[in-house]
Amino acid sequence: MTPDIALSRRNFMRTLGVASFAAASFPALAATQQTPAASGPGAHRGMSDMGEMRQLPPDTVIISSNENPLGPAQSALSAICSTASLGGRYHSEETMKTVMAFNEIYGLKRGYSALFPGSGGPLDLALMSNIGPDKPLVYGDPSYEQGPRAAETMNAPKFPVKLTSTYAHDVKAMLAATPTAGAYYIVNPNNPTGTMTPREDILWLLKNKPKGSVVIVDEAYHHFSDHESVIDQVAADQDLIVMRTFSKIYGMAGLRAGFAVARPDLLMKFTSVAPPARTLASISITSAAGARASLQDKDLVPLRKKINADIRSETLEFLTKKGYKVLPGSQANFFMVDVNRPGHDFHDAMMKENVAIGRSWAAMPNYVRVTVGTKAEMQKFQTAFVKCMDTPPGTVNGAASLHLPQFHVPSELYRG
Template sequence: MNSANSTGVSRRSFMRILGAASAAATTFPALAAAQNAAAAPAQSGRRGMGGMSDMGETRQLSADTVIISSNENPLGPAKSALDAICTTAPLGGRYHFDETMKTLTVFNELFGLPKAGPKQPSYSALFPGSGGPLDLALMSNIGPDKPLVYGDPSYEQGFRAADAMKAPKFPVPLTATYAHDVKAMLKAHPSPGAYYIVNPNNPTGTMTPKEDIVWLLNNKPAGSVVIVDEAYHHFSNDESCIDLVAKDKDIIVMRTFSKIYGMAGLRAGFAVARPDLLQKFQTVSPAGRSLASISITSSAGARASLLDKDLVPLRKKINSDIRSETLEFLTKKGYKIVPGSQGNMFMVDVKRPGKEFQQAMLKENVAIGRSWPAMPNYVRVTVGTKAEMEKFQTAFVKCMDMAPGTVNGASLYMPEYHVPSELYRGMSAV
């Protein structure tokens, strides 16, 4: 075991890490936005209420709008989670830190991680959502002399954290199969602070083989870490990288309950890493040492979800079936998709700027996801319910039949259109 573990976090300081409450999901991304605002005022609106955001903010949309824009799970929390939340809520008058420790213990046991105790700091930390700890993982390992290497296109929180930390950025195009090109990532810079891999990737839903990630771990320069964001892993058929944490590798794995577990609004997520890497989270900001704890209801819901053996396979099949039916429809119609998605989203070529098409779909009461600069004519679509995807299909064909330029994409940024999106971190909540 890594010698650094002997000087890992104490139980008290560890509780501060795992006890990062709702502020963890808002404060650190908001810190990034605030720092970006100071460095580049023209970009400050990207994550606030007035800009195109992406995480379920004020939804000024009609009640019948199909919302398949932010990779949420339309099924919501499982019954097992709801029962646990209802049972636990009456205890809310007390702090109950032991409730978090119970969830932590269940998670560690399920993934074969060392049992936490007074003499053994935990290899995982529980947070309200994965947005805050993802920023902590990134920001604690990058800086002006420690660049970030990441795939392109991929989830934007990586390069936004780099902007906040004034870390040089090295985006690397995906491979022909839309996997992270780990060999090109290794060549991108001789001594980066971190490599960021989203697996399945957001927005493409495609996989980077685990053996590629292991190769990167074995060949990367000393002092750097590999951050693997497994927000959508439960939808995939591939192996997780969490076992590499138990082997004391230089890796941080992120997990969330917002996706397959349907707890996006309840906020629960894990950071999984060696204790010394978790300890580094506290170096990002003094606030990281004084955040309140995750709510006992969210913790109980997360624990019940982990112990619900039928939840993941059932929801994985539901998602896979509806995704396959939708992609088959699009393919038969002659539309071009990004193949190989194993997530609850996919990308489709709309033959025009994605922002314009997104606005056209919104006029049909279907809110779809955004486009990425590396693929400006593709839009990301979340897999909704069967009924929602049928409405999507009708609206999609109608909008594709429109001539490009029919709808002005710039109107998407008007205040009355707040399309939900997973990038939002509510500046007003800070």
């Protein structure tokens, strides 16, 4: 039996969207959002001693949470505006149209995809419906923390597996980690390294994994990469769940839209995670319309992919020429750089320069993750980065870092 999912002040209710072409809603899921031990700046750093959030100064460069600074495409904005007037109705047709468009693009049969308000909720469902006390979770280390957080919620044994020398998921070591895995979680491109796990490695894992287990591939950043998706393996009825979001390349992080792609029986298992809620929720018609317009905008992905790659390349070239150590191989809208000191200390130093960068991971404590912003934002980042690297560790402009005001720094970790 699925354990009850406790709520606390740090929890938030994740409501779920339509699970099929027929627009049948899943029960709302109360998902525990525990603070990860390796969150760098950490949840507590977002709070002042009085408990309220201190917002960042208005001129702060925010390159901390892998958002797209370009925002929604014009095609999406037009669709949102034209659909908003229908907001007085429970308009499931917009959701059905978006699901149909997604299925057509990826060659999926009816019932093989589910549209949600964001991708965090369905990712929890994908994880939690396949793990438990006797069904461990196997995942890469470092990688996105939502996997191990879900395992903690479900009292599932956790098996972190070190990445390979090229920072890919080591699928053979993952398979060898335990003979009773319920799920293997692969983030591709990986967060925080931005690196890719080859498609053939994922296919090998699908072929050799234990019967009854599933492979969950989180493709949140896939559109930034040069690699082929594994969604076609869902169409081939493999034991696979693929996650997609509109928060990244599509620039819709605040509008909340995402897909879970899997066989109908795996999607139906999502309903086993939490007891029925009093209310059912679905994606808003405006977000569904914006998502569909983004999917059908043929110029959007290649254009934004190039913009991101060009700015990322320019930034990494600058850092490399300055002699800084950058983790190689990123195919995402972020990268990692070695700051030769605890990452959270360097984060504080950068905050003093009004540049909010990402957090660190326990497996790589002296690296920080940096989101690729606009060209102007990355120029400001470069200036601040050099200045902070030239500042002795443990100080912020000569003052102890503990005196730095505590600001709320945006992080995708708490946005789902």
